[in-house]
Amino acid sequence: MRKNVSPILAQLNQVILGKEAQVELALVCLLAGGHLLIEDLPGMGKTTLAQGLATTLGLSYHRVQFTSDMLPADILGVSIFDPQKQAFHFHKGPIFNQVLLADEINRASPKTQSALLEAMAEHQISIDSETYSLPKPFFVIATQNPLDQAGTFPLPESQLDRFMMRIELGFPNMEAELAMLQGKQFNQVSQVIDTAELISMQAQVREVSASASVLNYLLRLVAESRYNATYPNPLSPRCSKTLLQAAKAKAWVAGRDYVLPDDVQAVFPAVTDHRLGVLGGAQSSGAALSETLLHAVDPLA
Amino acid sequence: MELFFKRHHLLLILLCYLATTLSLSSQIHWLVFVLAVACIGWRVGIYFGRLAAPSVMVNRVAALLGAGVLMSVVFSQGLFSAMMHLIVLGYTLKFLELSARRDINVFVCTGMVLIAVFFVFETSVMMALWGVLLSVLHLGLALSLYAEHLTAKAQTRYLTKLVLISLPLALMLFVLLPRLPPMWKLPLQNQATTGLSETVNPGDIAELSRSSALAFRASFAQGVPPANERYWRVMTMDQYVQGQWSQSESIKSAVRLAERGSRFNVEVAGAAQSYELILEPSFQTWLPSLAVSNGQNNRANLLFNYTLRNEIPITQRSMLRFSYFPDTPIRYLDLTMRQQNLLLPESGNEQTRAWAAQLKQENLSPQQQISRVLQRYAGENFRYTLRPPPLGQEQIDGFLFGSQAGFCVHYASSFVYIMRLLELPARMVTGYQGGEWDEDGGFLTVRQYDAHAWAEVYLDGQWQRFDPTAFVAPDRVERGLESALPDEFLAGDLSLMKFRNNALVNQLYLTMAKFDYVWAVWVLNYDNQKQFDLINRWFGDVDFFGQIWLFVGFFISIIVLMILWSLKPWQRPILAREDKLFLMLHQIFQKQGLERLPGETVTDFCHRMALVVPASEAYVINFSRVYNRVKYAEQANSQNEKDYLKLSLLLKQLRRHGK
Numbered sequence: 001m002r003k004n005v006s007p008i009l010a011q012l013n014q015v016i017l018g019k020e021a022q023v024e025l026a027l028v029c030l031l032a033g034g035h036l037l038i039e040d041l042p043g044m045g046k047t048t049l050a051q052g053l054a055t056t057l058g059l060s061y062h063r064v065q066f067t068s069d070m071l072p073a074d075i076l077g078v079s080i081f082d083p084q085k086q087a088f089h090f091h092k093g094p095i096f097n098q099v100l101l102a103d104e105i106n107r108a109s110p111k112t113q114s115a116l117l118e119a120m121a122e123h124q125i126s127i128d129s130e131t132y133s134l135p136k137p138f139f140v141i142a143t144q145n146p147l148d149q150a151g152t153f154p155l156p157e158s159q160l161d162r163f164m165m166r167i168e169l170g171f172p173n174m175e176a177e178l179a180m181l182q183g184k185q186f187n188q189v190s191q192v193i194d195t196a197e198l199i200s201m202q203a204q205v206r207e208v209s210a211s212a213s214v215l216n217y218l219l220r221l222v223a224e225s226r227y228n229a230t231y232p233n234p235l236s237p238r239c240s241k242t243l244l245q246a247a248k249a250k251a252w253v254a255g256r257d258y259v260l261p262d263d264v265q266a267v268f269p270a271v272t273d274h275r276l277g278v279l280g281g282a283q284s285s286g287a288a289l290s291e292t293l294l295h296a297v298d299p300l301a
Numbered sequence: 302m303e304l305f306f307k308r309h310h311l312l313l314i315l316l317c318y319l320a321t322t323l324s325l326s327s328q329i330h331w332l333v334f335v336l337a338v339a340c341i342g343w344r345v346g347i348y349f350g351r352l353a354a355p356s357v358m359v360n361r362v363a364a365l366l367g368a369g370v371l372m373s374v375v376f377s378q379g380l381f382s383a384m385m386h387l388i389v390l391g392y393t394l395k396f397l398e399l400s401a402r403r404d405i406n407v408f409v410c411t412g413m414v415l416i417a418v419f420f421v422f423e424t425s426v427m428m429a430l431w432g433v434l435l436s437v438l439h440l441g442l443a444l445s446l447y448a449e450h451l452t453a454k455a456q457t458r459y460l461t462k463l464v465l466i467s468l469p470l471a472l473m474l475f476v477l478l479p480r481l482p483p484m485w486k487l488p489l490q491n492q493a494t495t496g497l498s499e500t501v502n503p504g505d506i507a508e509l510s511r512s513s514a515l516a517f518r519a520s521f522a523q524g525v526p527p528a529n530e531r532y533w534r535v536m537t538m539d540q541y542v543q544g545q546w547s548q549s550e551s552i553k554s555a556v557r558l559a560e561r562g563s564r565f566n567v568e569v570a571g572a573a574q575s576y577e578l579i580l581e582p583s584f585q586t587w588l589p590s591l592a593v594s595n596g597q598n599n600r601a602n603l604l605f606n607y608t609l610r611n612e613i614p615i616t617q618r619s620m621l622r623f624s625y626f627p628d629t630p631i632r633y634l635d636l637t638m639r640q641q642n643l644l645l646p647e648s649g650n651e652q653t654r655a656w657a658a659q660l661k662q663e664n665l666s667p668q669q670q671i672s673r674v675l676q677r678y679a680g681e682n683f684r685y686t687l688r689p690p691p692l693g694q695e696q697i698d699g700f701l702f703g704s705q706a707g708f709c710v711h712y713a714s715s716f717v718y719i720m721r722l723l724e725l726p727a728r729m730v731t732g733y734q735g736g737e738w739d740e741d742g743g744f745l746t747v748r749q750y751d752a753h754a755w756a757e758v759y760l761d762g763q764w765q766r767f768d769p770t771a772f773v774a775p776d777r778v779e780r781g782l783e784s785a786l787p788d789e790f791l792a793g794d795l796s797l798m799k800f801r802n803n804a805l806v807n808q809l810y811l812t813m814a815k816f817d818y819v820w821a822v823w824v825l826n827y828d829n830q831k832q833f834d835l836i837n838r839w840f841g842d843v844d845f846f847g848q849i850w851l852f853v854g855f856f857i858s859i860i861v862l863m864i865l866w867s868l869k870p871w872q873r874p875i876l877a878r879e880d881k882l883f884l885m886l887h888q889i890f891q892k893q894g895l896e897r898l899p900g901e902t903v904t905d906f907c908h909r910m911a912l913v914v915p916a917s918e919a920y921v922i923n924f925s926r927v928y929n930r931v932k933y934a935e936q937a938n939s940q941n942e943k944d945y946l947k948l949s950l951l952l953k954q955l956r957r958h959g960k
């Protein structure tokens with residue numbers, strides 16, 4: 001474990017108890033510069049994790065609770081006529097923050113959901129033929145309820161593809177829940193690093209090297225999803241790029257400057273499950289598609 | 302019982318069975334088919350769940366009982382037939398125990414053996430193709446069972462590929478595999494003899510003249526003899542009893558001796574010419590030959606009448622090589638033979654006797670007498686026809702002074718009769734005359750309608766040939782029956798021959814004939830001699846051991862090619878040296894029954910092994926760390942070298958201590 005990463009994780013693990021793997025994945029996602037989708041039932045600590053991440057990394061954040069009557073302007077901002085200056089003035093919306101916490105994103109209408117699209121991909125928004133850059137770094141941390149819950153609009157594939165990872169928290173184990181009930185975890189979350197440090201960490205992640213055999217493994221994984229009829233939604237080139245970034249971040253967090261197949265495997269389910277078409281989280285039967293894919297491809301050959 | 306095969310498998314099995322056994326039906330005893338109906342019925346009953354599968358005991362009893370009954374019925378037909386019936390029995394009884402894939406394997410293999418047996422009996426091109434089809438059918442059955450994951454189309458494609466790949470291999474095996482003589486005697490059942498018979502009635506040859514079936518084909522090393530010299534002698538008839546010509550006892554005993562291997566020695570004179578015969582099966586021992594022929598290195602033996610007999614009946618298309626000496630006279634005649642060749646019934650045919658007596662009184666030389674007789678045939682109103690009117694009791698009289706219409710037998714018969722009345726030793730010769738010469742193919746085709754009879758008269762110390770038919774119908778001798786009798790030719794025969802005046806049909810016919818000839822020469826009669834010649838032509842002078850080495854070398858290279866084909870080393874990735882070390886480490890655990898899981902990385906595997914085999918922990922954890930560094934990290938070569946040595950060391954230590 002890299003030295004300057006462990007305090008971050010330590011702090012986050014005090015907020016979300018007993019979910020070390022998910023917490024690490026979330027951090028890996030942000031270090032790789034990707035957006036994060038946290039999916040679970042209400043009350044599982046999704047928002048807490050998102051808030052904790054923003055605070056710990058010292059990022060300005062705004063939380064938006066998505067509802068079904070929400071409009072794009074509620075997120076992006078709106079131009080208002082200023083009678084004194086006789087001109088339109090743009091009021092920036094909550095998106096102009098380093099972290100946008102999109103709570104329960106799948107309760108908003110598709111129109112509002114897609115308002116996030118440009119922002120997530122290009123790190124900029126266009127309103128009334130004006131283009132506004134978003135602050136750097138920019139993350140969208142979205143939470144969503146499982147789709148079988150009432151009043152939800154499923155995220156379209158294009159939107160899902162823009163999230164680097166989707167993680168599920170799941171129920172805590174009994175010790176963790178006991179600790180939570182005993183009230184030990186409610187320490188005040190404080191900032192651990194600042195923005196400059198985060199940007200430098202992201203730069204280091206990009207410097208991590210991936211050898212030819214790891215790239216080959218990654219390509220074979222992606223190719224298997226494309227040429228095997230088992231997988232209804234093959235993985236896109238954007239996905240393979242994202243996968244490599246995530247694996248690099250994972251390797252960096254582990255304290256290495258080279259990627260192992262293990263890194264790829266560690267981030268693989270979080271990166272690909274929502275792309276391979278396992279929507280809604282609850283898998284009806286058998287292993288997840290990402291698991292079958294990992295079993296089908298030998299990391300050594 | 303759960304059936305492992307589906308409906309189409311059962312149908313395919315049935316198809317294979319019926320096609321194979323029916324192809325062999327002329328050789329198989331009918332009892333087998335009775336058994337087959339029972340077995341198939343039982344199997345279909347099992348399939349539809351109406352009947353229970355027979356127990357092992359029932360199977361055994363059925364096998365023993367069937368074998369016993371069949372053996373008692375067919376054992377007299379010889380070893381080959383007995384063995385074949387045992388195989389067919391197994392093939393049939395397999396219907397009772399189709400409970401595993403293994404059973405279908407056995408079924409397919411048995412079927413293949415039966416197809417090989419089929420090739421023993423059937424030698425024509427069409428039958429060969431049918432045999433290939435049968436084996437493809439069996440292969441398809443096996444494939445459909447083992448390649449169920451493939452679609453029917455993919456299976457067909459795979460099967461086609463298999464067959465096409467194996468074709469050149471089969472061809473090479475055919476060309477190079479040494480020929481072995483058959484180890485058993487083929488059964489001679491249910492086969493009617495064809496061709497010339499041992500006795501001659503006016504009528505026999507007319508019967509043959511209506512058949513366009515092939516008799517034999519011949520090719521000549523020194524050029525084909527002219528049409529009027531192509532007299533293929535088969536038998537001589539020296540006995541005339543009750544209007545029927547036959548062979549006397551002395552010839553019959555000579556035939557029996559020749560069939561046991563005794564040869565009549567002839568002093569040959571003049572230049573030898575050689576020719577090859579490809580005989581169609583006649584199921585008799587006689588052989589057609591040009592006078593005077595000598596068989597070499599084969600089982601054809603000469604008789605004292607200068608005809609040839611084979612030691613075994615011609616049961617399949619066979620090729621024989623002969624030399625013949627056109628300048629060697631047929632000389633042999635001893636005292637009893639002279640008596641025999643002058644013998645006539647005491648009385649009968651009084652008109653002919655009177656005419657001969659009158660001729661005799663004219664005090665002519667024998668040559669003059671003969672030409673007077675032949676002039677009589679040429680001069681009077683004799684007609685050549687295959688449909689002569691019926692003759693009375695006095696056949697010769699009826700013919701010479703009555704109908705004056707007949708074919709070769711009538712002319713030869715009356716001629717020999719007159720010769721004997723004139724006290725000249727004479728005999729009738731039956732055989733074939735003429736044949737159709739194929740200039741491109743270089744072979745002569747002789748058919749049953751070329752059957753002929755003529756006479757030989759002992760004159761000036763040798764047997765001389767006289768063909769009275771030639772005086773009546775010169776076309777018959779010069780150009781064959783077709784031009785001599787265009788109207789009567791092949792009346793009632795429905796073969797392609799009748800339509801040969803159509804150019805296209807004729808072309809088709811000639812092509813087929815040529816192909817059939819090539820097939821007979823190069824496939825059916827591809828013997829050791831031909832093989833040896835061919836190999837010598839390809840590879841220069843090769844002696845016997847050279848041939849064996851060639852064969853062994855060929856086989857080794859085939860096996861090497863097959864190994865290469867299945868392993869495809871050129872498609873194998875080159876293993877990095879650290880990967881080789883990991884594979885060795887993997888083997889250590891494999892021996893303890895521990896496998897790498899699908900998709901498991903080296904790190905995961907090593908950590909798991911550390912848990913499962915605690916003694917190995919210190920080495921495997923380190924191994925995985927160093928391995929990852931060597932394989933995935935970008936580090937200096939020197940460091941890589943060091944790490945690699947470390948890996949080998951760790952592996953050694955693991956071998957020694959980590960178990």
